[in-house]
Amino acid sequence: MSQLPVADTAAVRAYAKRLIRQHRSRLVRMLSLYALAAFMALIPAYVIGEITNYAADHQLTSHRITIDVGILFVSSILYAGLSFLARRRSYLLGETVFAQLREEFLESVLALPLVEVERAGTGDLLSRTTNDIEALSRTVRFAMPEWLVAVVQALLTLIAMTIVSPLATVASLVSLPILFVSTRYYLHYATPGYRRERMSYATMSGSVSETAEGARTVDAHRLGARQGKRIEGNIRESFYSEMYTMLMRMVWFPTIESAFALAVATTLAWSGWLALHHDITIGAATTVTLYVVQINDPIDRIVSWLDELQVGQMSLARLVGVSVVRDDRPTEGVEPSNETITMNDVRYAYRPGFDVLNGLSLTIRPGERLAIVGPSGAGKSTIGRLLAGIDAPRSGTVMVGDVALASMPLAMLRRHVALVTQEHHIFIGTVRENLALAKPEADDDEIVRALDAVDALEWVQALPDGILTELGTTGYQVSPAQAQQLALARLVLSDPHTLVLDEATAMLDPRAARHLERSLVAVLRGRTVVAIAHRLHTAHDADRVCVVIDGRIAELGTHDELVALNGEYASLWSSWRNEKPGAS
Ligand code: ATP
Secondary structure, rough: OOOOOOOOOHHHHHHHHHHHHOOHHHHHHHHHHHHHHHHHHHHHHHHOOOOOOHOOOOOHHHHHHHHHHHHHHHHHHHHHHHHHHHHHHHHHHHHHHHHHHHHHHHHHHHHOOOOHHHHHHHHHHHHHHHHHHHHHHHHHHHHHHHHHOOOOOOOOHHHHHHHHOHHHHHHHHHHHHHHHHHHHHHHHHHHHHHHHHHHHHHHHHHHHHHHHHOHHHHHHHOOHHHHHHHHHHHHHHHHHHHHHHHHHHHHHHHHHHHHHHHHHHHHHHHHHHHHHHHOOOHHHHHHHHHHHHHHHHHHHHHHHHHHHHHHHHHHHHHHHHHHHHOOOEEEEEEOOOOOEEEEEEEEEEEEEOHHHHHHHHEEEEOOOOOEHHHHHHOOHHHHHHOOOOOOOOOOOEEEEEEEEEOOOOOOHHHHHHEEEOOOOOOEEEEEEHHOOOOOOOOHHHHHHHHHHHOOOOHHHOOOOHHHOOOOOOEEEEOHHHHHHHHHHHHHHHHOOOEEEEEOOOOOOOOOHHHHHHHHHHHHHHOOEEEEOOOOOHHEEEHOOEEEEOEEEEEEOOOHHHHHHHOOOHHHHHHHHHHHOOOOO
């Protein structure tokens, strides 16, 4: 199964740049506030340096101490206030950017062509909408602001140190190569380790839930020992991958700590030596050493948020990747001149080299009821998908009137042809909302008529709040048959000219299915109905029957003509009738 694409670094960078451009003024204001706060945080060390100078020169008076303590007090209050405002701004900005990311991602997901989603499988999309969004949320809301703040603090502290004494500052740089090299190594070796760790968790929980869900099968086939061994293997893999990342942290953290300690020690020794030789004042030595202690914290945050930022970048690449898939369906097109549907020499393959439709030609007249029957795997559902324009043929054409389905915009296409299969979804919401998806402007009368057309009115009216009853996991749970009726009612409301029903009544019992089909036909007078059916009463009631075998039309005619022909259909019909006496 091919996955959805992942955006390359250039595309991710371009996307991030666009985001920054859009929010530039808010970002600049937030960083300025942080810079002001960081500036306030620099004042105490400077004041302590001054006090040390006065003490060394025996000029420390109680008046000076009062002034300095006042400055310390005011700068601390200002630091707290500015930090609060800056942090508030950064969280607001983080939330705004994250909301925008999520909305843009949702738009790209909704714009994905159905075929792409089917090809990639829902697992990939689901993991992007959950895991990647979750990871990105951490990055955008916390990691990115914290990291930027740490960069601002570290830079300002470095500038302050250099202003106080460039000579003394040099000693603090001794830890930079150690930090740089060890962090590079850590990221190089730890990142794949974290990826492996996450994958091992996913595999382990997958194995456990699969075993629990399939407990009966596991029991029936005595697979307990095999599953146990598999889970044990998964746990072992998780254990070793965790051991690996733990080892990485065990080496990296102490290295970083030692680098910080080394920076403080060398700065203290070097600036002390400079002060002793009167190259700098004792106050400058004190201030610079305090700044080195102070800078350790933002540098620590800069390096420790780096792997979170990397995870965020990976997730962003996966989210932006979804928007790379473009729907090549046109947005404008010409309305067809009539509603005749023609398939001309159509070939189609799910996998290259394996055609499932082999040069199939078929004309469906407007207003006709056509039943498509045939053995399993003959290609009936594939015909349905091509008729509904979900897929385009590999060669040949599928046309409504004089327009190829593939060249029609989706909204226009759905006015002409729509498909209902066995798979349908009930959304959380009322019965009314579930139906109105197909026609938002529908009034209650229309909703009731649509429900009546699919024999669902009786049970819907018996619900506590009628059409306003909540459905879905939190409300009334409909049966598969009822869900099928609601899907058909949506189709009645959207009222396309041609309806393709692929086993759309399979969940209903045969008698109810036949009744529903008949009431549908009464409502859909004048509409073309293509019904793909296992139950041959559908074929019996249709205007024409098309028998598909091996991706080709084997027989085509009315029920009576095909029975008289005594071919494939006649034998299907007689065996079906023998199974269901009194079926017609
Ligand atoms: P059934 O009555 O069992 O639903 P059908 O006549 O509707 O069968 P199709 O579902 O159209 O047959 O399938 C035709 C062929 O295409 C089958 O061989 C099937 O295995 C194959 N096929 C269907 N869907 C896919 C897919 N998504 N990927 C690959 N092959 C597929």
